[in-house]
Amino acid sequence: MTARLLWNDLLSALGLLSRLPLPAHRFRGAEAAWAYPLAGLVLGAMSCLAGLLALGLSLPPAAAALICLGTAVALTGALHEDGLADVADGFWGGSTPERRLEIMKDSHLGSYGVIALVLGLLARFAALTALFAVPGGPWAVIAAAVLSRAVMPVLMATLPFARPDGLARSVGYPPMGTAMAAALIGIAFAYLGLGWKGSSAVLCLALVTLGLARLGQAKIGGQSGDLLGAGQQLAEITVLFVAIA
Template sequence: MGASGSDTLLIHPNDPATALALLTRLPIKARFERSAQAAWAYPLAGAVLASLASLPMLAALWLGLPDLIAAVIFVAAMVILSGAMHEDGLADTADGLWGGWDKARRLEIMKDSHIGAYGVIALCLSLALRCLAVATLLNAEWAAAYLISVAMLSRAAMPLVMTALPHARADGLSHAQGRVPRKTALAGLTVATAFAYLMISWMALPLAGLCFVCAALCAATARVKIGGQTGDILGATQQVSEISLLIALSALMG
């Protein structure tokens, strides 16, 4: 089947490899003709990342290191494996949306590689909240299952924003991928919720609802501030969703 025929499919066997190549620094060979349609597989990329990051975390716990140190190791591994892609998006979004006074200036700031005060604050808060929340979850049996579920659901939030908003600029990674079909975004959320349910039972359902709310809030903010979405907005959406899900899990299990 040619590329034009594969574009009509909701799910394609090559989509997970495409998602891994886009969202990680793993040496994955992939074809990018279906970049937009492959967005349903973003949660699968999250599952791979969290599974790999859990290995050094579990080793740290086995060696008797404190929970907080193990949590820092997990978060650091996630950042390294993803190339800090989402953290970079969060910092650029914080600088742009709150450092600019109009759409053009906000987009200009977001494209600038330099980081400002808002970006530094956002990164510090993100890392601190994630490390502390992960540390609270490590007392639970099957802690890795909770972390994998969060990684999947938070990455399901990105396609929801990609289908809800037009592109804010005519270039960049997000624009190159194209507009994500609504059925693709819903398929991603369904896949993430189903896998999370298998791992953490009923808690997957309210977490999926929270994921949807986070995506909606991020999309609404981006629409007001810049009239659409960019790759940075998607990274910020993932970070906001991940932090919210980790805090919610900590509250549910606390």
């Protein structure tokens, strides 16, 4: 794989997972999924830098956490948060796969979605506050951003499409080797950012991902863009909680 293709894949990943203004590139769909963790590295580093700048201005860790979190949401356009809310609404608001998918496609937010969104943001804020209060904590923040994007290609490669259209189908299935490459990048950053806790993070993440995959199969018959977004959110929360445990 050439350097130009690697660069194009990173741009493809960032173009899908963020709202960053990017140079012209060719969208490679699922073939670029190996670069999702690297996109997480870029986004995690940018949001973490915002938090560190807040600490440098003598703001307390809670303020740094809030700025980091707000930056992360702004960089992605709340893409993954929206997926988590839609999954909560659909999975527990509908009685059939068809009805659940219909609810997930609806732009209106229901009670389950609001609760999931609030709890998810609070969980990340609490963990970020704890991490910005200790030396080395920001490295764990970046590791969580990387690992949470490594989960997405694995779900993409192992679950069938739940609907005949939508974001997940437009991106396609990544080859299993592509998903494994993403997973290996994520594991490497788990140990770089979390040290000896990397093993616990990977194990907990595997269990959470397996549980979500089974739930998606049972509730809607497979994967959707919303499910992938929910997977990213749950994965990030899992890694952050392991880091502060």
